[in-house]
Amino acid sequence: MRIITIIGARPQFIKAAIVSYAIQQHNAQSSLPIEETILHTGQHYDYNMSQVFFDELQIPAPRWHLSCNGCTVTEMRDAIVPYIRGKADYVMVYGDTNSTLAGALAAEQCGIPIIHIEAGLRSYNNQMAEEYNRTETDRRSRYLFAPTHTAIENLRREGITKGVYHTGDVMQDATLFFTRQAEEHSEILQQSGIRDKEYYLATIHRAETTNDEEKLAHILSAFARITTPVILPLHPRTKGVINQSERLLSLVREATMLHIIESVSYLDMLVLERHAACILTDSGGVQKEAYFHRVPCITMREETEWVETTATGWNRLVGTDTERIVNAVKNLTMPETCISEYGDGHAADKIIAILCKNAY
Numbered sequence: 001m002r003i004i005t006i007i008g009a010r011p012q013f014i015k016a017a018i019v020s021y022a023i024q025q026h027n028a029q030s031s032l033p034i035e036e037t038i039l040h041t042g043q044h045y046d047y048n049m050s051q052v053f054f055d056e057l058q059i060p061a062p063r064w065h066l067s068c069n070g071c072t073v074t075e076m077r078d079a080i081v082p083y084i085r086g087k088a089d090y091v092m093v094y095g096d097t098n099s100t101l102a103g104a105l106a107a108e109q110c111g112i113p114i115i116h117i118e119a120g121l122r123s124y125n126n127q128m129a130e131e132y133n134r135t136e137t138d139r140r141s142r143y144l145f146a147p148t149h150t151a152i153e154n155l156r157r158e159g160i161t162k163g164v165y166h167t168g169d170v171m172q173d174a175t176l177f178f179t180r181q182a183e184e185h186s187e188i189l190q191q192s193g194i195r196d197k198e199y200y201l202a203t204i205h206r207a208e209t210t211n212d213e214e215k216l217a218h219i220l221s222a223f224a225r226i227t228t229p230v231i232l233p234l235h236p237r238t239k240g241v242i243n244q245s246e247r248l249l250s251l252v253r254e255a256t257m258l259h260i261i262e263s264v265s266y267l268d269m270l271v272l273e274r275h276a277a278c279i280l281t282d283s284g285g286v287q288k289e290a291y292f293h294r295v296p297c298i299t300m301r302e303e304t305e306w307v308e309t310t311a312t313g314w315n316r317l318v319g320t321d322t323e324r325i326v327n328a329v330k331n332l333t334m335p336e337t338c339i340s341e342y343g344d345g346h347a348a349d350k351i352i353a354i355l356c357k358n359a360y
C-alpha cells in the first residue's frame with residue numbers, strides 16, 4: 001500500500017512522527033508493507049517550527065518539500081497535485097490546518113482516497129479557519145480516524161458514518177512515547193532557571209487571538225497580574241504581531257514575571273508542560289497535553305474541540321478576559337477524574353491495523 005502523507009504545520013509533524021513510527025514497526029513484521037512518502041507543504045518553515053521536529057523525532061525526511069508558506073488553500077492544492085497524481089493508493093492528512101484541507105482537495109482532484117487522522121473534531125465556531133478545514137476534509141475522507149466518541153457523534157450528526165473508527169488520540173501516543181526521552185535529554189528547565197511546579201507555561205498562537213490586538217492586550221494584562229513566573233515560548237505569528245504594536249510591547253514590559261522565549265522543540269515542550277504548575281493556552285494540542293501530564297489547564301478561548309478535558313475539570317475555558325484569566329489562575333483545581341477516550345497510547349498502531357485489514 002502506497003501512502004502519501006501530507007503535512008506542513010508543527011502539530012502535524014508531531015502526529016506524523018508517531019504514525020510513521022507505527023508504520024515502520026508494522027513493516028518490520030508484516031508481509032504487507034506500507035510505503036510511506038512524505039510531502040511537506042512548507043506552511044511552517046522556521047527551523048524551530050519545522051526541521052527541529054524532523055531531527056528530534058526522527059520523522060522520515062520529506063521526499064517533496066514545497067514552499068507554500070502564506071499560500072491560500074487553493075494555491076497549496078494546486079502546488080500539491082502534480083507531485084501526488086498517480087503516485088499513491090491513499091493520501092493521509094492530519095488535523096485541521098490549511099495543509100490538511102489542501103492535501104485533501106489535491107487528493108480528491110487526483111482521485112486518491114483520503115485518510116484523515118484526528119477526524120470529527122468540532123468547535124462549532126465557524127469563525128475559525130480550522131473548523132472549515134476539518135469539516136471539509138472529513139466530508140471527503142474514506143477513512144476517518146476519530147480520537148474520541150464525541151468526534152464520532154459529531155460526524156454522525158453530519159451524516160458521516162462510513163469509514164469512521166474510534167482509535168484514541170495519536171497525540172497521547174506521542175506524549176507517552178517521548179516523555180521519558182524528553183526527561184533524559186532536555187535541559188530547558190536548567191536553561192530557563194526554573195524549577196518543578198514553580199512556574200506557569202503559556203502558549204498563544206491562534207489567528208482568532210493574534211488577529212485581535214484587544215484580545216492579546218487582555219491576555220498580556222492578565223500575565224502582568226500573575227505573581228508566578230510565566231514561561232511563554234512565542235509562536236512566530238504572535239511575535240510578529242507583538243513587535244508591530246507599541247501598546248503590546250509596553251504590556252510585555254509591564255509583565256515582569258513573563259519570560260518570553262523562542263518556540264521550543266517538542267521534547268523541551270513536553271518537559272515544560274510536565275513540570276508546570278498550570279498551563280495557559282489557546283492551542284488545541286496543548287490543552288490535551290496538559291491533561292496527559294495531569295497539569296491543570298486554562299484555555300483562553302470560548303470553546304474547545306476537546307470537551308472531555310473541560311467535562312472532567314482538567315481544563316477551564318475563560319476566553320481572553322483579563323479578570324477571568326486571573327481568577328482562573330487563583331482557583332486552580334486538580335481533578336481526580338481520568339479520560340479513557342484518548343486510548344492507551346496505541347492509537348497509531350490501531351490506525352495501521354485498521355488500514356491493513358480494510359484498505360489493502
Ligand code: UDP
Pocket residue numbers: 010011014203205233234262263264265266267269270282283284285286289
Ligand atoms: N509545541 C512545541 N513547541 C512549542 C509550542 C508547542 O513543540 O513551542 C507543540 C505542543 O507540544 C503540541 C503542538 O506543538 O504538541 C501543538 O501545536 P500548536 O499549538 O501549534 O497547534 P494546535 O494544537 O493548536 O493545532
